Amino acid sequence: MFKKIIEKSFEKSPWLFHINAGSCNACDIEFVATLTPRYDAERFGFKLTGTPRHADIIVVSGPVTEQSKDRVIRTIAQVPNPKVIVALGSCPASGNIFAGSYSVLHTLDYYVPVDVYVPGCSPKPEAIIDGLYKAVEILKNKRRDNK
């Protein structure tokens, strides 16, 4: 019975970890805005953590630059399974205007499996809430599959 309660509470409070992989800061500002009282993603139990070891959902913004590539992979490797990776904005999906630069070689899905794409440049906070909502559903399914 306790296990059931723990399972349910896990689903109701996914913790977020935000990685900036060379982003221009626009997506980061919008992401922080979703956690502020106006849009209040914390209604759904989302909480921003400072450490990847506590996180369930990883939000990556920015094209994955050569400098940040190793750090992104290393940080995501520290997140316990099951985890959901959200690509925030157009940049991780394709490189956006940075594509073709000497420091941007591949998109995010070349390095890690991406579960949810939130396109937009930058996405509206409402769109980010939608994306996180979908991420929670994927997280639920992943937990059930792991059992």
Add this chain to the structure above:
Amino acid sequence: MNFPFVKEAVNSLFKKPSTERYPFVKKEAPLGYRGRILFKSDKCIGCGMCIRVCAPGAITKSTKKTDDGEEITMNFFMGRCTFCQMCADFCPRGAIELTNEFSMITEDKSNLNVSGTFIKKLPPKQQAGSQTISKQV
């Protein structure tokens, strides 16, 4: 003693929360919002001006020869778009429009493609016997 924010604090106690109840109450994007691209393939003439002005290079054009002309497919990849509206501003026929659809959440990147196909007719071939144009000159 002076408590500077007492009035504000007491007022806020009886106010409604300023949080937007977004997923439960649907929200319209403001007027002029640049969201997902709507491509009207019947208006497009395939001039390629949008490809020229697109900074991230999100627009691709592919042509295929058919019997009655060229079949042109314009593809707009929303995963690479900056939503700057340059393509819509420069389009001579107004075939591109940025709608106010802001939520484009997908699990698969290929869902982000917006494409349209149309057939560009070739100019009618002149028959060997009739040389009307050269006579007029």
